[in-house]
Amino acid sequence: LKPVFGKNPAICTAIMETNLNDIIQECKNHVAKKPDVLEWRADFFDDIADGDRLMEVLVGLRRAAGELPIIFTIRTALEGGNDSLELSHDEKIAVYHTVCKSKLIDFVDFELSNPAADIAHIREMCQSSGAKLILSYHNFKMTPEEAFIKEKFLLAENYGADVAKVAVMPKTMEDVLDFMKYTLSIQKQLGIPMIAISMGELGVISRLFGWMCGSQLTFAIGEKSSAPGQIPIKEMQTVLDLLQVNPKG
């Protein structure tokens, strides 16, 4: 499958500040570290429900990011995101509407656990705006079995996603190795690019080697970690350069 993020694997760092100035400053700090993709974790933005403030951030981010692809993500508390996020269903849909209409964002991440009607709605908005849709499944407690994980990836494709993302938590190294084997096998049946992450301390191996099992994007720490098990972008770049440029003995 064609690399959907330009580079394969692409390294993404997440911006998680609470106000316009800090978000833009953080974005500039990240850009200096040369990630391949930026994710704006908008669930941490204090004024997320205010359309004008939201537009200010979107414009500021695009200026600071230049050509770098930006992923727009809202992760609720239940989805492993900002615990203090308060956003009604209608406000949430309105946020996506503003984001897509702005045409300033390249990718929109949306949780597979959302109602099918909402997923279809977001999908339409993305299509109108030219943004690509990442449908994602997270499990911060355990690593489900292969059939379950496969179902999530295929569900994302069936919903019309451009990218399918699954992030799970291992309890043992066996879980990590099993998950990587699952993704190796599932990617052969999946018609869209995948992101596959085994989180936490044990899962670091999947962040560094997931690209060898089909995962096109890996998340690293720009300034702050957005999920357990991430390593700093500088080290991630060092290891990936080493593995991709100089893998031979």
Next chain:
Amino acid sequence: LKPVFGKNPAICTAIMETNLNDIIQECKNHVAKKPDVLEWRADFFDDIADGDRLMEVLVGLRRAAGELPIIFTIRTALEGGNDSLELSHDEKIAVYHTVCKSKLIDFVDFELSNPAADIAHIREMCQSSGAKLILSYHNFKMTPEEAFIKEKFLLAENYGADVAKVAVMPKTMEDVLDFMKYTLSIQKQLGIPMIAISMGELGVISRLFGWMCGSQLTFAIGEKSSAPGQIPIKEMQTVLDLLQVNPKG
């Protein structure tokens, strides 16, 4: 199990020069790069069958290595070693005799494919000298199935080895992940420390993460690669420091 090489994982670099001066110079070059263990690949030494010349190298290596543990290894052409090595059976036994009697070597590596009587003989020599015995199995063509690999590890233990080593060649990423899962499971039944390596470009993951699956030693390039898939010691140290000191997001 207690780390048999001091550190866990320990990084080992192999010395493969052909004459006394080059071997000692190479050893000094390696020591400057701070490996945890040195391996002398004596199959590349031109005068391997000459007891006096052999002793000169052993003394020189010990002086240059100081406290660093040294593994003594002869790998024949069939075992993936020096193609031009010519050493009769009796000469080979005499070499191990000289090496063990010198008490200058910490570990002796010997192939499991050798006759049982020879293995027992080498084992006795090691016991007299205080050297630890590594019994090893290599497969440069493929990754055998779990039962076969388990048998090799357990065979090494049954022969009285202090360390069991298995290195295999993957054809696919599945082979690499399977092999790492095997070692995870086998180490729980094995009463001695293990070294487990999936070689080649695909197997790099096992060189960096094998310690999370029970492997206590990983081989890196000091000056020259001694097996396919090795990465330079500096990069190996960088990655291991990163994974062990800073694995949390």
